[in-house]
Amino acid sequence: MYCSSECRQAAADQYHQALCLGQSQEDPDHPVNKLKDAWRSMHYPPETSSIMLMARMVATVKQAQDKCCWQKLFFQFCSRAANEEEEIAHKLLGEKFQGHLTLLQALFTTALYDDHLDMWFTPEGFRSLFALVGTNGQGIGTSSLSQWVHACDALELSSQQREQLDSFIDQLYKDIEKETGDFLNCEGSGLFLLQSSxxxxxxxxxxxxxxxxxxxxxxxxxxxxxxxxxxxxxxxxxxxxxxxxxxxxxxxxxxxxxxxxxxxxxxxxxxxxxxxxxxxxxxxxxxxxx
Ligand SMILES: [Zn+2]
Ligand SMILES: [Zn+2]
Missing domain, CATH: 2.170.270.10 (SET domain)
Known part of the structure; x- marks a missing residue:
């Protein structure tokens, strides 16, 4: 999941320790997994990353020495009036899941509650956080695999090596597709303060x-x-x-x-x-x- 050990360390230092499931990674009854599953049942990728972006915001504040600094940073993102937040939240959930904000809020609270951030766990506060990510979240789409395949095309190889490599790549795409369906690229979402302004x-x-x-x-x-x-x-x-x-x-x-x-x-x-x-x-x- 990480491009380098530095990146993995940076994630661990900023938020991952507070979110790490450790042995419970696959445990469907772990509160974080329950939250993810509930969200996934309502959304297809790449929106699936939105709920974890909110979780990371909470985890970042939990782990931070200077909690105020992070909170101030998050408050700099565009926020909306209550009636607009309501509308954005509905839009993000989609027609079929209008009533599910309360369910998500309950699961989110069970999984991540923190005293320093109690304002994000109230119905209004959760809706605000939801709207913040909905309004400011930037979809990130990259395709490291396709770059790698392009780089392979440029290699000078004997025809036998070329054939082997090509069939390896074909099989790789087939195997990946079995798992990912149409979503081959790395998709996620992030918050970028300058860009969102x-x-x-x-x-x-x-x-x-x-x-x-x-x-x-x-x-x-x-x-x-x-x-x-x-x-x-x-x-x-x-x-x-x-x-x-x-x-x-x-x-x-x-x-x-x-x-x-x-x-x-x-x-x-x-x-x-x-x-x-x-x-x-x-x-x-x-x-x-x-
Ligand atoms: Zn971990
Ligand atoms: Zn215009």
């Missing part, structure tokens, strides 16, 4: 990626940025960004609870006002493409 724009100035195949987030400029200019990222993927103003607004409103007023949306809304008799996405596309 970037606002959204439908014409983003920068984009996040994980080129080192680890948790290190790179924010790269997509075009020149003038001094003092706000660096916006896009919460929409590139296909969503190509959609009409109307459908972009719908996605942002439903998932992120705001109305986008980026230059692109503003100019497209103006155009829409001028041609208010025409409705529907197709029409909008035509209008905005002019």
């Amino acid at each position: 970037c606002n959204h724009s439908c014409i983003p100035k920068a984009e996040a990626s994980f080129p080192n195949n680890n948790f290190l987030l790179h924010l790269s400029a997509l075009s020149d940025i003038s001094p003092g200019e706000e660096i916006c990222i896009s919460y929409l993927d590139c296909c969503q960004r190509d959609r009409s103003c109307h459908s972009r607004q719908k996605i942002l409103r439903e998932n992120y609870l705001f109305v986008c007023s980026c230059p692109k949306c503003v100019s497209q809304m103006d155009e829409l006002d001028l041609t208010s008799s025409e409705e529907g996405d197709d029409m909008e596309e035509e209008i905005t493409d002019v």
